[in-house]
Amino acid sequence: MPNPRKRHAFIVSDRTGLTAEAMAHSLLSQFPGIDFNIETFTFVDSTDKALELVRRCNLIRTQTGTAPLIFLTMVNDELREHFNQSDTEVFDLFHTFIGPMEKHLGVKSSHTIGKSHGVKDEKAYTSRIAAVHFALQTDDGMETDHYGQADLIIVGVSRCGKTPASLYLSLHYGLYVSNYPLTSHELSSRELPQALLPFRDKLFALTIDPFRLLQIRQQRYQGSTYSTAATCQREIAQAESLFRSHQVPYLNTTRMSVEEIGAMIVNRTKAHNRL
Amino acid sequence: MPNPRKRHAFIVSDRTGLTAEAMAHSLLSQFPGIDFNIETFTFVDSTDKALELVRRCNLIRTQTGTAPLIFLTMVNDELREHFNQSDTEVFDLFHTFIGPMEKHLGVKSSHTIGKSHGVKDEKAYTSRIAAVHFALQTDDGMETDHYGQADLIIVGVSRCGKTPASLYLSLHYGLYVSNYPLTSHELSSRELPQALLPFRDKLFALTIDPFRLLQIRQQRYQGSTYSTAATCQREIAQAESLFRSHQVPYLNTTRMSVEEIGAMIVNRTKAHNRL
Numbered sequence: 001m002p003n004p005r006k007r008h009a010f011i012v013s014d015r016t017g018l019t020a021e022a023m024a025h026s027l028l029s030q031f032p033g034i035d036f037n038i039e040t041f042t043f044v045d046s047t048d049k050a051l052e053l054v055r056r057c058n059l060i061r062t063q064t065g066t067a068p069l070i071f072l073t074m075v076n077d078e079l080r081e082h083f084n085q086s087d088t089e090v091f092d093l094f095h096t097f098i099g100p101m102e103k104h105l106g107v108k109s110s111h112t113i114g115k116s117h118g119v120k121d122e123k124a125y126t127s128r129i130a131a132v133h134f135a136l137q138t139d140d141g142m143e144t145d146h147y148g149q150a151d152l153i154i155v156g157v158s159r160c161g162k163t164p165a166s167l168y169l170s171l172h173y174g175l176y177v178s179n180y181p182l183t184s185h186e187l188s189s190r191e192l193p194q195a196l197l198p199f200r201d202k203l204f205a206l207t208i209d210p211f212r213l214l215q216i217r218q219q220r221y222q223g224s225t226y227s228t229a230a231t232c233q234r235e236i237a238q239a240e241s242l243f244r245s246h247q248v249p250y251l252n253t254t255r256m257s258v259e260e261i262g263a264m265i266v267n268r269t270k271a272h273n274r275l
Numbered sequence: 276m277p278n279p280r281k282r283h284a285f286i287v288s289d290r291t292g293l294t295a296e297a298m299a300h301s302l303l304s305q306f307p308g309i310d311f312n313i314e315t316f317t318f319v320d321s322t323d324k325a326l327e328l329v330r331r332c333n334l335i336r337t338q339t340g341t342a343p344l345i346f347l348t349m350v351n352d353e354l355r356e357h358f359n360q361s362d363t364e365v366f367d368l369f370h371t372f373i374g375p376m377e378k379h380l381g382v383k384s385s386h387t388i389g390k391s392h393g394v395k396d397e398k399a400y401t402s403r404i405a406a407v408h409f410a411l412q413t414d415d416g417m418e419t420d421h422y423g424q425a426d427l428i429i430v431g432v433s434r435c436g437k438t439p440a441s442l443y444l445s446l447h448y449g450l451y452v453s454n455y456p457l458t459s460h461e462l463s464s465r466e467l468p469q470a471l472l473p474f475r476d477k478l479f480a481l482t483i484d485p486f487r488l489l490q491i492r493q494q495r496y497q498g499s500t501y502s503t504a505a506t507c508q509r510e511i512a513q514a515e516s517l518f519r520s521h522q523v524p525y526l527n528t529t530r531m532s533v534e535e536i537g538a539m540i541v542n543r544t545k546a547h548n549r550l
Contacts, residue, residue: 042541171443
């Protein structure tokens with residue numbers, strides 16, 4: 001008997017599958033009552049690979065009574081056809097829009113394989129790599145004499161998520177992002193650290209729920225003053241008060257993923273994607 | 276007079292817009308003959324913001340003779356309606372599939388705002404952050420005594436893209452990725468470095484076109500032996516020969532973006548997404 005609360009889903013792409021994955025997860029998250037077993041198949045770029053997947057679909061249908069949902073982003077028409085001809089429900093994330101776009105724009109599409117994640121040009125690639133190296137070089141308060149080059153300087157208490165956010169912003173948007181940890185001592189002074197004063201316009205602060213911070217700190221440094229509830233509460237209270245009194249925009253990251261933090265910072269600072 | 280070779284495109288989302296951006300860029304890249312002016316609007320989560328965008332569309336139509344194409348990922352039905360009622364071409368990347376999915380699955384969708392980029396659960400978030408810290412800790416040949424914990428160890432000559440690939444894999448897939456630079460001296464010995472020998476199964480190598488490597492190295496270290504054509508050519512030839520003789524799988528990254536490199540490594544090593 002098929003169980004309607006349990007379903008298989010295949011994400012299938014002839015390239016990286018990144019777009020298909022993001023879209024499929026977003027769509028599937030709209031059906032929280034169903035437990036999806038999601039498998040991703042990337043670089044499905046030959047008839048053999050496509051037919052192998054169609055066979056797997058059929059096997060799952062035989063075993064469970066329902067075929068997997070297939071989320072497809074495939075540029076190659078011939079390979080797409082193998083899935084359309086199979087007896088499964090195909091959500092063609094890419095091609096669904098190509099026809100209407102051709103009609104609207106009055107030109108045929110090129111049917112070339114996913115350029116969106118390719119190297120647009122070498123200049124963009126190089127500046128992105130340079131941005132990553134800049135983020136590493138100026139991670140965690142290092143080399144503050146390079147702040148003149150920074151697009152953004154992320155500040156916050158230790159372990160509130162500055163480093164992942166900086167790296168994500170550099171990798172994804174090509175931004176030059178430094179991060180500076182506010183120490184207990186600096187927080188007690190109620191003043192912005194000297195190194196940051198000339199760059200107030202570049203500052204963006206992260207904050208976090210003190211209890212969540214405590215959990216994170218305890219995972220690595222159990223037993224030190226640094227990872228007590230009192231320290232976490234005091235540091236967060238002082239940090240938020242400092243951000244308010246110096247008009248540093250800040251974001252509470254407690255329930256956010258790195259992608260959300262990154263997109264939110266770009267949205268709020270109007271930092272320009274350098275790519 | 277409208278110019279059919281120049282068009283505006285708006286990417287509009289009530290959340291991060293990351294999925295919408297990836298999809299829209301992928302779709303637009305299929306029309307290389309048209310010069311698109313692409314603007315992204317994220318966190319469009321109120322009637323005011325939606326109506327402001329509809330006004331911008333109308334203004335562009337008045338000025339250029341054609342309205343922008345709108346690529347929409349919006350969960351809120353009311354806000355979506357503002358765009359559907361406007362006189363522009365809307366490609367509703369998200370909702371287009373929700374109806375057919377509801378029909379196929381036999382249940383209504385929850386209409387909750389994009390969970391896909393949210394923190395799925397705290398455990399996943401924590402392991403991703405831990406993965407980033409592991410990548411930083413074992414970047415560039417540091418702390419090789421932690422290789423036991425690594426899912427993957429990326430090897431290659433200096434400046435072939437190991438660090439961005441490692442960080443991307445840790446951020447995006449939650450993998451524990453170290454990277455180890457092969458020095459000129461190690462390459463001449465034709466042997467795998469001692470530190471790598473116990474972990475041969477975890478090795479994945481990157482290589483790059485020597486001329487491209489030369490360009491990258493010259494940008495930072497002009498004038499040194501390190502950044503001469505002869506050095507780049509010799510190092511790459513020796514590295515590739517080393518990878519072949521020790522059966523280390525390798526990838527030429529010359530024309531690839533960080534996302535492609537990451538997805539390709541996961542595809543080829545079958546490394547499991549830890550998230």
